[in-house]
Protein backbone atom coordinates (compact mmCIF):
# COMPACT_ATOMS: atom_id res chain seq x y z
CA UNK A 283 0.00 0.00 0.00
CA UNK A 284 2.75 2.39 1.04
CA UNK A 285 4.45 1.63 -2.26
CA UNK A 286 1.29 2.43 -4.21
CA UNK A 287 0.82 5.72 -2.38
CA UNK A 288 4.47 6.63 -3.01
CA UNK A 289 4.10 5.76 -6.67
CA UNK A 290 0.94 7.88 -6.85
CA UNK A 291 2.69 10.79 -5.18
CA UNK A 292 5.57 10.55 -7.64
CA UNK A 293 3.09 10.48 -10.51
CA UNK A 294 1.22 13.49 -9.15
CA UNK A 295 4.38 15.43 -8.51
CA UNK A 296 5.48 14.70 -12.07
CA UNK A 297 2.31 16.16 -13.53
CA UNK A 298 3.54 19.71 -14.12
CA UNK A 299 6.12 18.23 -16.48
CA UNK A 300 3.25 17.02 -18.65
CA UNK A 301 1.13 20.12 -18.22
CA UNK A 302 1.56 20.98 -21.87
CA UNK A 303 -1.59 20.82 -23.94
CA UNK A 304 -3.46 17.52 -23.95
CA UNK A 305 -4.22 18.35 -27.56
CA UNK A 306 -0.67 18.21 -28.76
CA UNK A 307 -0.66 14.42 -29.21
CA UNK A 308 -3.81 14.55 -31.35
CA UNK A 309 -2.44 17.34 -33.51
CA UNK A 310 0.94 15.64 -33.88
CA UNK A 311 -0.81 12.50 -35.12
CA UNK A 312 -2.98 14.42 -37.52
CA UNK A 313 0.09 16.26 -38.84
CA UNK A 314 1.84 12.96 -39.50
CA UNK A 315 -1.17 11.34 -41.10
CA UNK A 316 -2.77 14.17 -43.02
CA UNK A 317 -1.79 17.78 -42.43
CA UNK A 318 1.88 17.41 -43.40
CA UNK A 319 0.90 16.13 -46.86
CA UNK A 320 -1.78 18.78 -47.16
CA UNK A 321 0.74 21.56 -46.45
CA UNK A 322 3.05 20.02 -49.03
CA UNK A 323 0.21 20.06 -51.56
CA UNK A 324 -0.72 23.68 -50.87
CA UNK A 325 2.94 24.76 -50.93
CA UNK A 326 3.55 23.16 -54.33
CA UNK A 327 0.31 24.53 -55.78
CA UNK A 328 0.04 28.22 -54.90
CA UNK A 329 -2.39 30.48 -56.76
CA UNK A 330 -2.45 34.25 -57.25
CA UNK A 331 -4.92 36.58 -55.53
CA UNK A 332 -8.48 36.35 -56.92
CA UNK A 333 -7.54 33.15 -58.75
CA UNK A 334 -7.53 30.75 -55.78
CA UNK A 335 -9.85 28.32 -57.60
CA UNK A 336 -8.12 24.99 -56.89
CA UNK A 337 -7.13 26.06 -53.37
CA UNK A 338 -10.76 26.89 -52.54
CA UNK A 339 -11.89 23.62 -54.11
CA UNK A 340 -9.44 21.57 -52.02
CA UNK A 341 -10.30 23.48 -48.86
CA UNK A 342 -14.00 22.83 -49.50
CA UNK A 343 -13.37 19.12 -50.06
CA UNK A 344 -11.30 18.83 -46.88
CA UNK A 345 -13.89 20.56 -44.69
CA UNK A 346 -16.91 18.83 -46.24
CA UNK A 347 -15.21 15.49 -45.59
CA UNK A 348 -15.40 16.17 -41.84
CA UNK A 349 -18.98 17.43 -41.80
CA UNK A 350 -18.83 21.17 -42.46
CA UNK A 351 -21.52 22.76 -44.61
CA UNK A 352 -19.45 24.71 -47.12
CA UNK A 353 -20.59 27.53 -49.40
CA UNK A 354 -18.22 28.50 -52.19
CA UNK A 355 -17.77 31.66 -54.29
CA UNK A 356 -18.38 34.19 -51.52
CA UNK A 357 -16.73 37.44 -52.62
CA UNK A 358 -15.10 35.69 -55.60
CA UNK A 359 -13.24 32.55 -54.59
CA UNK A 360 -13.97 32.77 -50.83
CA UNK A 361 -15.49 29.89 -48.92
CA UNK A 362 -17.54 29.81 -45.72
CA UNK A 363 -17.70 26.52 -43.80
CA UNK A 364 -20.27 26.19 -41.02
CA UNK A 365 -20.64 23.69 -38.21
CA UNK A 366 -23.56 24.10 -35.82
CA UNK A 367 -23.08 22.27 -32.57
CA UNK A 368 -25.74 23.29 -30.08
CA UNK A 369 -26.26 26.48 -28.10
CA UNK A 370 -23.49 28.97 -27.63
CA UNK A 371 -21.66 31.76 -29.39
CA UNK A 372 -20.68 31.83 -33.04
CA UNK A 373 -16.93 32.08 -33.56
CA UNK A 374 -15.28 32.81 -36.88
CA UNK A 375 -11.76 31.71 -37.83
CA UNK A 376 -10.25 33.15 -40.98
CA UNK A 377 -7.38 31.94 -43.15
CA UNK A 378 -6.19 33.76 -46.27
CA UNK A 379 -5.52 31.56 -49.29
CA UNK A 380 -3.45 33.46 -51.85
CA UNK A 381 0.13 33.09 -53.03
CA UNK A 382 2.36 35.77 -54.62
CA UNK A 383 3.90 36.44 -58.04
CA UNK A 384 7.34 35.31 -56.84
CA UNK A 385 9.52 32.56 -58.31
CA UNK A 386 10.60 30.33 -55.43
CA UNK A 387 14.36 30.01 -54.87
CA UNK A 388 14.26 28.47 -51.40
CA UNK A 389 15.98 25.30 -52.57
CA UNK A 390 13.50 23.20 -50.60
CA UNK A 391 12.58 19.80 -52.05
CA UNK A 392 8.93 20.81 -52.20
CA UNK A 393 9.59 24.26 -53.67
CA UNK A 394 6.88 25.57 -55.96
CA UNK A 395 7.49 25.45 -59.70
CA UNK A 396 4.01 26.80 -60.46
CA UNK A 397 3.44 29.57 -62.98
CA UNK A 398 0.30 31.55 -63.76
CA UNK A 399 -0.81 34.37 -66.02
CA UNK A 400 -1.08 37.43 -63.79
CA UNK A 401 -3.66 40.21 -63.86
CA UNK A 402 -1.71 42.05 -66.61
CA UNK A 403 -1.34 38.98 -68.83
CA UNK A 404 2.28 38.17 -67.87
CA UNK A 405 3.43 34.64 -67.16
CA UNK A 406 4.88 34.67 -63.62
CA UNK A 407 6.23 32.21 -61.09
CA UNK A 408 3.91 31.77 -58.12
CA UNK A 409 4.91 31.02 -54.55
CA UNK A 410 3.41 30.89 -51.10
CA UNK A 411 5.96 33.50 -50.08
CA UNK A 412 3.93 34.79 -47.12
CA UNK A 413 3.00 31.50 -45.46
CA UNK A 414 -0.71 31.47 -46.30
CA UNK A 415 -0.26 27.73 -47.01
CA UNK A 416 0.33 27.34 -43.25
CA UNK A 417 -2.89 29.27 -42.55
CA UNK A 418 -5.13 27.13 -44.76
CA UNK A 419 -3.54 23.87 -43.62
CA UNK A 420 -4.12 24.96 -40.02
CA UNK A 421 -7.73 25.88 -40.79
CA UNK A 422 -8.28 22.31 -41.97
CA UNK A 423 -6.46 20.93 -38.90
CA UNK A 424 -8.69 23.03 -36.63
CA UNK A 425 -11.82 21.92 -38.48
CA UNK A 426 -10.83 18.25 -38.30
CA UNK A 427 -10.23 18.31 -34.56
CA UNK A 428 -13.36 20.33 -33.76
CA UNK A 429 -15.44 17.95 -35.83
CA UNK A 430 -13.96 14.88 -34.14
CA UNK A 431 -14.50 16.36 -30.66
CA UNK A 432 -17.97 17.86 -30.81
CA UNK A 433 -18.73 16.70 -27.27
CA UNK A 434 -16.06 19.12 -25.98
CA UNK A 435 -17.61 22.38 -27.25
CA UNK A 436 -20.95 24.01 -27.89
CA UNK A 437 -21.80 26.77 -30.33
CA UNK A 438 -21.39 27.50 -34.02
CA UNK A 439 -18.04 27.42 -35.76
CA UNK A 440 -17.52 29.42 -38.94
CA UNK A 441 -14.33 28.78 -40.91
CA UNK A 442 -13.46 31.23 -43.67
CA UNK A 443 -11.09 30.72 -46.60
CA UNK A 444 -10.46 34.27 -47.75
CA UNK A 445 -9.17 35.25 -51.18
CA UNK A 446 -6.78 38.04 -52.12
CA UNK A 447 -5.27 39.24 -48.87
CA UNK A 448 -2.10 40.24 -50.75
CA UNK A 449 -3.91 42.23 -53.41
CA UNK A 450 -6.39 43.81 -51.06
CA UNK A 451 -9.99 43.27 -51.99
CA UNK A 452 -10.51 39.77 -50.50
CA UNK A 453 -12.06 40.47 -47.09
CA UNK A 454 -13.98 43.53 -48.27
CA UNK A 455 -15.35 41.52 -51.24
CA UNK A 456 -16.67 38.90 -48.80
CA UNK A 457 -18.26 41.66 -46.73
CA UNK A 458 -19.77 43.21 -49.88
CA UNK A 459 -21.23 39.76 -50.57
CA UNK A 460 -23.21 40.16 -47.30
CA UNK A 461 -21.44 37.35 -45.52
CA UNK A 462 -22.99 38.14 -42.10
CA UNK A 463 -26.50 38.41 -43.55
CA UNK A 464 -26.07 35.04 -45.25
CA UNK A 465 -24.43 33.06 -42.46
CA UNK A 466 -24.97 35.08 -39.27
CA UNK A 467 -22.70 37.60 -37.58
CA UNK A 468 -20.02 36.02 -35.37
CA UNK A 469 -19.70 36.94 -31.71
CA UNK A 470 -15.92 36.59 -31.91
CA UNK A 471 -13.36 36.41 -34.69
CA UNK A 472 -9.89 34.86 -34.74
CA UNK A 473 -7.05 34.70 -37.26
CA UNK A 474 -3.31 34.25 -37.18
CA UNK A 475 -0.31 34.98 -39.36
CA UNK A 476 2.76 32.81 -39.39
CA UNK A 477 5.95 34.86 -39.31
CA UNK A 478 9.45 34.06 -40.51
CA UNK A 479 10.63 36.59 -37.92
CA UNK A 480 9.01 34.61 -35.12
CA UNK A 481 10.46 31.60 -33.32
CA UNK A 482 8.78 28.32 -34.31
CA UNK A 483 6.49 27.07 -31.55
CA UNK A 484 5.81 30.52 -30.11
CA UNK A 485 2.52 32.42 -30.06
CA UNK A 486 2.53 36.22 -30.15
CA UNK A 487 -0.48 38.16 -28.87
CA UNK A 488 -0.71 41.94 -29.18
CA UNK A 489 -3.16 43.78 -26.91
CA UNK A 490 -3.28 46.72 -29.32
CA UNK A 491 -3.17 46.79 -33.11
CA UNK A 492 -1.01 44.06 -34.67
CA UNK A 493 -1.51 45.62 -38.11
CA UNK A 494 -1.86 49.21 -39.21
CA UNK A 495 -4.56 50.79 -41.30
CA UNK A 496 -3.39 51.96 -44.72
CA UNK A 497 -4.53 54.75 -46.98
CA UNK A 498 -3.39 55.63 -50.45
CA UNK A 499 -3.16 59.34 -51.19
CA UNK A 500 -2.46 61.04 -54.52
CA UNK A 501 -1.34 64.66 -54.71
CA UNK A 502 -1.29 66.50 -58.02
CA UNK A 503 0.62 69.78 -57.96
CA UNK A 504 -0.45 72.23 -60.68
CA UNK A 505 2.47 74.45 -61.62
CA UNK A 506 2.83 76.98 -64.40
CA UNK A 507 5.01 75.70 -67.22
CA UNK A 508 7.89 77.75 -68.59
CA UNK A 509 11.32 77.59 -70.31
CA UNK A 510 13.97 76.21 -67.96
CA UNK A 511 16.00 79.39 -68.44
CA UNK A 512 13.07 81.63 -67.44
CA UNK A 513 11.93 80.32 -64.03
CA UNK A 514 10.50 83.73 -63.08
CA UNK A 515 7.77 83.34 -65.69
CA UNK A 516 6.47 80.04 -64.31
CA UNK A 517 5.71 78.21 -61.06
CA UNK A 518 7.97 75.18 -60.82
CA UNK A 519 5.97 72.13 -59.63
CA UNK A 520 9.20 70.13 -59.09
CA UNK A 521 10.32 72.57 -56.40
CA UNK A 522 6.84 72.81 -54.86
CA UNK A 523 6.47 69.01 -54.84
CA UNK A 524 9.91 68.67 -53.23
CA UNK A 525 8.93 71.13 -50.52
CA UNK A 526 5.71 69.23 -49.95
CA UNK A 527 7.71 65.99 -49.48
CA UNK A 528 9.88 67.61 -46.82
CA UNK A 529 7.02 69.46 -45.10
CA UNK A 530 5.03 66.22 -44.86
CA UNK A 531 7.78 64.75 -42.68
CA UNK A 532 7.07 67.30 -39.95
CA UNK A 533 3.51 66.02 -39.55
CA UNK A 534 4.89 62.84 -37.98
CA UNK A 535 7.80 64.43 -36.15
CA UNK A 536 6.13 67.65 -34.90
CA UNK A 537 2.35 67.28 -34.98
CA UNK A 538 1.71 63.71 -33.93
CA UNK A 539 1.88 63.06 -30.19
CA UNK A 540 5.08 61.09 -29.52
CA UNK A 541 3.15 58.07 -28.23
CA UNK A 542 0.92 57.93 -31.28
CA UNK A 543 2.29 56.06 -34.26
CA UNK A 544 2.02 56.99 -37.90
CA UNK A 545 3.86 56.74 -41.21
CA UNK A 546 3.73 59.01 -44.23
CA UNK A 547 5.83 57.67 -47.08
CA UNK A 548 6.04 59.35 -50.47
CA UNK A 549 6.66 56.31 -52.62
CA UNK A 550 6.61 58.06 -56.00
CA UNK A 551 7.20 61.55 -57.33
CA UNK A 552 6.82 62.14 -61.05
CA UNK A 553 7.23 65.34 -63.02
CA UNK A 554 8.59 66.79 -66.21
CA UNK A 555 9.82 65.57 -69.55
CA UNK A 556 13.10 67.31 -70.36
CA UNK A 557 16.11 69.14 -68.89
CA UNK A 558 15.12 72.64 -69.96
CA UNK A 559 11.37 72.60 -69.53
CA UNK A 560 9.63 73.67 -66.34
CA UNK A 561 6.69 71.33 -66.16
CA UNK A 562 3.16 72.36 -65.25
CA UNK A 563 2.44 69.30 -63.16
CA UNK A 564 3.92 66.99 -60.53
CA UNK A 565 2.38 63.90 -59.05
CA UNK A 566 3.06 62.36 -55.66
CA UNK A 567 1.91 58.93 -54.47
CA UNK A 568 1.76 58.34 -50.73
CA UNK A 569 1.04 55.51 -48.37
CA UNK A 570 -0.27 56.61 -44.98
CA UNK A 571 -0.31 54.23 -42.01
CA UNK A 572 -2.02 54.57 -38.64
CA UNK A 573 -3.16 52.38 -35.78
CA UNK A 574 -6.51 54.00 -35.02
CA UNK A 575 -9.19 56.16 -36.69
CA UNK A 576 -8.28 59.27 -34.67
CA UNK A 577 -4.68 59.36 -35.92
CA UNK A 578 -5.84 58.44 -39.43
CA UNK A 579 -8.08 61.54 -39.59
CA UNK A 580 -5.33 63.72 -38.12
CA UNK A 581 -2.78 62.58 -40.73
CA UNK A 582 -5.10 62.85 -43.72
CA UNK A 583 -6.27 66.36 -42.72
CA UNK A 584 -2.68 67.48 -42.14
CA UNK A 585 -1.51 66.16 -45.52
CA UNK A 586 -4.09 68.28 -47.34
CA UNK A 587 -3.30 71.35 -45.23
CA UNK A 588 0.47 70.98 -45.84
CA UNK A 589 0.05 70.45 -49.59
CA UNK A 590 -2.21 73.48 -49.93
CA UNK A 591 -0.14 75.63 -47.57
CA UNK A 592 3.11 74.86 -49.42
CA UNK A 593 1.51 75.74 -52.75
CA UNK A 594 0.14 79.01 -51.34
CA UNK A 595 3.61 79.91 -50.03
CA UNK A 596 4.95 79.37 -53.54
CA UNK A 597 2.44 81.93 -54.76
CA UNK A 598 -0.06 79.66 -56.46
CA UNK A 599 -3.59 81.09 -56.55
CA UNK A 600 -6.49 79.40 -54.74
CA UNK A 601 -7.83 77.83 -57.93
CA UNK A 602 -4.43 76.24 -58.61
CA UNK A 603 -3.93 74.53 -55.26
CA UNK A 604 -2.89 70.85 -55.41
CA UNK A 605 -5.56 68.17 -55.72
CA UNK A 606 -5.32 65.83 -52.76
CA UNK A 607 -7.31 62.63 -53.12
CA UNK A 608 -7.60 59.73 -50.69
CA UNK A 609 -8.40 56.41 -52.34
CA UNK A 610 -11.79 55.02 -51.40
CA UNK A 611 -10.15 51.67 -50.80
CA UNK A 612 -8.66 52.11 -47.37
CA UNK A 613 -7.57 49.37 -44.97
CA UNK A 614 -8.87 49.76 -41.44
CA UNK A 615 -6.31 48.96 -38.74
CA UNK A 616 -6.48 45.43 -37.36
CA UNK A 617 -7.29 46.27 -33.75
CA UNK A 618 -7.33 43.43 -31.26
CA UNK A 619 -10.05 43.63 -28.65
CA UNK A 620 -8.03 44.36 -25.51
CA UNK A 621 -10.12 42.23 -23.13
CA UNK A 622 -10.25 39.33 -25.56
CA UNK A 623 -6.51 39.61 -26.21
CA UNK A 624 -5.85 39.41 -22.46
CA UNK A 625 -8.13 36.37 -22.25
CA UNK A 626 -6.37 34.73 -25.17
CA UNK A 627 -2.98 35.35 -23.57
CA UNK A 628 -4.20 33.65 -20.41
CA UNK A 629 -5.47 30.68 -22.45
CA UNK A 630 -2.11 30.28 -24.20
CA UNK A 631 -0.26 30.55 -20.90
CA UNK A 632 -2.51 28.05 -19.11
CA UNK A 633 -2.84 25.53 -21.90
CA UNK A 634 0.42 25.76 -23.82
CA UNK A 635 2.81 26.93 -21.13
CA UNK A 636 4.87 29.98 -20.31
CA UNK A 637 7.47 29.17 -22.96
CA UNK A 638 4.90 29.39 -25.73
CA UNK A 639 3.63 32.92 -25.16
CA UNK A 640 6.00 35.59 -26.46
CA UNK A 641 5.85 39.36 -26.62
CA UNK A 642 5.18 40.63 -30.15
CA UNK A 643 7.82 42.91 -31.60
CA UNK A 644 5.85 44.73 -34.24
CA UNK A 645 8.26 47.41 -35.37
CA UNK A 646 6.72 48.20 -38.73
CA UNK A 647 3.33 49.38 -39.90
CA UNK A 648 2.31 46.60 -42.27
CA UNK A 649 -1.38 46.36 -43.14
CA UNK A 650 -3.81 43.44 -43.32
CA UNK A 651 -7.36 43.24 -44.55
CA UNK A 652 -8.74 41.23 -41.60
CA UNK A 653 -10.03 44.53 -40.14
CA UNK A 654 -12.75 44.62 -42.82
CA UNK A 655 -14.42 41.71 -41.02
CA UNK A 656 -14.22 43.18 -37.53
CA UNK A 657 -14.49 46.99 -37.74
CA UNK A 658 -18.01 47.82 -38.95
CA UNK A 659 -19.96 46.24 -37.31
CA UNK A 660 -17.50 45.78 -34.48
CA UNK A 661 -16.68 42.17 -33.65
CA UNK A 662 -14.33 41.45 -30.74
CA UNK A 663 -11.36 39.77 -32.38
CA UNK A 664 -7.80 38.67 -31.88
CA UNK A 665 -5.27 38.41 -34.68
CA UNK A 666 -2.26 36.62 -33.25
CA UNK A 667 1.13 35.59 -34.55
CA UNK A 668 2.75 32.17 -34.80
CA UNK A 669 6.50 31.75 -35.22
CA UNK A 670 7.77 29.91 -38.28
CA UNK A 671 11.58 29.82 -38.02
CA UNK A 672 13.49 27.42 -35.73
CA UNK A 673 15.37 29.16 -32.89
CA UNK A 674 18.70 27.73 -34.13
CA UNK A 675 18.32 29.55 -37.48
CA UNK A 676 18.22 32.89 -35.61
CA UNK A 677 21.33 31.81 -33.67
CA UNK A 678 23.14 30.92 -36.90
CA UNK A 679 22.16 34.24 -38.48
CA UNK A 680 23.46 36.09 -35.41
CA UNK A 681 26.78 34.27 -35.73
CA UNK A 682 27.34 35.22 -39.35
CA UNK A 683 25.25 32.47 -40.94
CA UNK A 684 22.59 33.04 -43.59
CA UNK A 685 20.03 35.73 -42.75
CA UNK A 686 16.46 34.63 -42.07
CA UNK A 687 14.64 35.52 -45.32
CA UNK A 688 11.78 37.97 -45.10
CA UNK A 689 8.22 37.49 -46.25
CA UNK A 690 7.64 37.96 -50.01
CA UNK A 691 11.28 37.01 -50.71
CA UNK A 692 12.00 34.16 -53.19
CA UNK A 693 14.07 32.63 -50.37
CA UNK A 694 11.19 32.78 -47.86
CA UNK A 695 10.66 29.62 -45.92
CA UNK A 696 8.62 28.47 -42.96
CA UNK A 697 9.27 25.25 -41.06
CA UNK A 698 5.78 23.86 -41.53
CA UNK A 699 5.41 21.27 -38.79
CA UNK A 700 5.86 23.43 -35.67
CA UNK A 701 4.06 26.33 -37.37
CA UNK A 702 0.97 24.34 -38.35
CA UNK A 703 0.85 22.41 -35.09
CA UNK A 704 1.17 25.56 -32.98
CA UNK A 705 -1.40 27.43 -35.09
CA UNK A 706 -3.92 24.61 -34.82
CA UNK A 707 -3.35 24.00 -31.15
CA UNK A 708 -3.60 27.65 -30.16
CA UNK A 709 -6.73 28.18 -32.25
CA UNK A 710 -8.47 25.12 -30.77
CA UNK A 711 -7.66 26.15 -27.19
CA UNK A 712 -9.13 29.60 -27.89
CA UNK A 713 -12.24 28.10 -29.50
CA UNK A 714 -12.81 25.71 -26.61
CA UNK A 715 -12.59 28.61 -24.17
CA UNK A 716 -14.98 30.76 -26.21
CA UNK A 717 -17.41 27.88 -26.86
CA UNK A 718 -17.33 25.70 -23.74
CA UNK A 719 -19.43 22.53 -23.71
CA UNK A 720 -22.81 23.30 -22.12
Ligand SMILES: [Zn+2]
Pocket residue numbers: 411412448689690
Ligand atom coordinates in the same frame (compact mmCIF):
# COMPACT_ATOMS: atom_id res chain seq x y z
ZN1 LIG B 1 2.16 38.95 -47.47
Ligand SMILES: [Zn+2]
Pocket residue numbers: 412413414447475
Ligand atom coordinates in the same frame (compact mmCIF):
# COMPACT_ATOMS: atom_id res chain seq x y z
ZN1 LIG C 1 0.48 37.30 -45.43
